[in-house]
Ligand SMILES: NC(=O)C1=CN([C@@H]2O[C@H](COP(=O)(O)OP(=O)(O)OC[C@H]3O[C@@H](n4cnc5c(N)ncnc54)[C@H](OP(=O)(O)O)[C@@H]3O)[C@@H](O)[C@H]2O)C=CC1
């Protein structure tokens with residue numbers, strides 16, 4: 001991939017897609033193609049095919065998807081399955097038809113079995129029952145991995161699949177019903193502080209462990225892999241993470257410190273905990289020459305600053 005390559009970033013307005021566009025712009029890539037979901041609904045196969053025929057991208061970052069936290073995933077499994085299957089299937093097939101040089105597909109570490117050994121190694125895929133709260137989404141993502149690998153085998157494409165851990169950063173989703181835990185807690189703790197509330201509600205027991213990677217780090221890893229690692233080096237897919245975990249309770253306490261809130265945490269056990277742990281084994285990623293650089297405390301401060309500058313002040 002060189003600075004004149006035609007690069008399509010699907011989902012460019014999202015948490016991941018916008019980070020990838022920022023990273024590519026900063027590195028001097030000048031031919032970046034984007035479309036909003038209003039301009040191009042990637043669930044529509046014919047429209048996707050016409051777009052690829054007309055634009056002829058050479059590289060594709062597939063960061064468009066229907067994405068949400070534990071409550072959204074467990075409430076709308078049909079939409080999560082349908083939208084993600086349609087989006088990824090249409091884009092991967094259209095990329096094959098016009099012989100895109102390379103495509104990077106974004107999955108998620110929710111693809112692993114609920115009780116898989118930790119840290120999660122890539123070979124643990126499909127070795128056990130999935131976590132029920134996001135099974136539909138996980139099945140879609142597993143189908144995407146299998147499709148990229150099937151196309152590499154049959155059509156000799158160069159399609160790589162990456163499985164990031166939980167992400168956060170600029171352009172995250174702060175809607176309290178559909179978001180992930182970190183942006184939800186930033187908003188809830190900030191609002192508790194502004195409204196002088198004595199408590200803030202944390203869903204579940206607070207005991208689950210999660211790993212958090214800043215979207216700018218993820219974007220850096222995606223560009224690194226797109227530039228330097230082909231399908232045979234990546235293998236079936238590759239984890240992207242920090243290899244470090246924290247409990248939800250400790251995350252909430254860290255965010256209270258970052259935001260300057262001194263009230264109490266109240267745990268709402270009517271909400272699901274989800275999978276108890278999903279810590280990535282990142283040895284394969286390190287072996288391919290990439291390691292994260294943004295630690296959680298620094299990243300959380302950056303995410304809160306972005307929230308203040310772009311959500312509160314807007
Ligand atoms: N957030 C996280 O914690 C994690 C995310 N991932 C993966 O990273 C990828 C991106 O996630 P994230 O950036 O968080 O998601 P966001 O919800 O922030 O962004 C998703 C993007 O997809 C686009 N999109 C959704 N539906 C359609 C559609 N029908 N047609 C065209 N575009 C569509 C949206 O476009 P528009 O804005 O124009 O509507 C949006 O920009 C996903 O594959 C997700 O599975 C993996 C692990 C963790």
Ligand SMILES: C[C@H]1O[C@H](OP(=O)(O)OP(=O)(O)OC[C@H]2O[C@@H](n3cnc4c(=O)[nH]c(N)nc43)[C@H](O)[C@@H]2O)[C@@H](O)[C@@H](O)C1=O
Pocket residue numbers: 067068069070071073108109110133134137165166167178179180181182184185201202203204208210248271272273274275
């Ligand atoms: C990236 C990954 O993200 C999803 O999996 P998840 O990690 O379980 O998602 P989550 O971030 O929503 O929750 C993590 C933990 O945090 C707790 N929690 C506390 N308080 C809030 C809260 O206010 N909101 C949310 N959402 N969770 C909260 C919550 O109860 C749970 O124990 C997949 O659906 C899928 O999208 C996927 O791939």
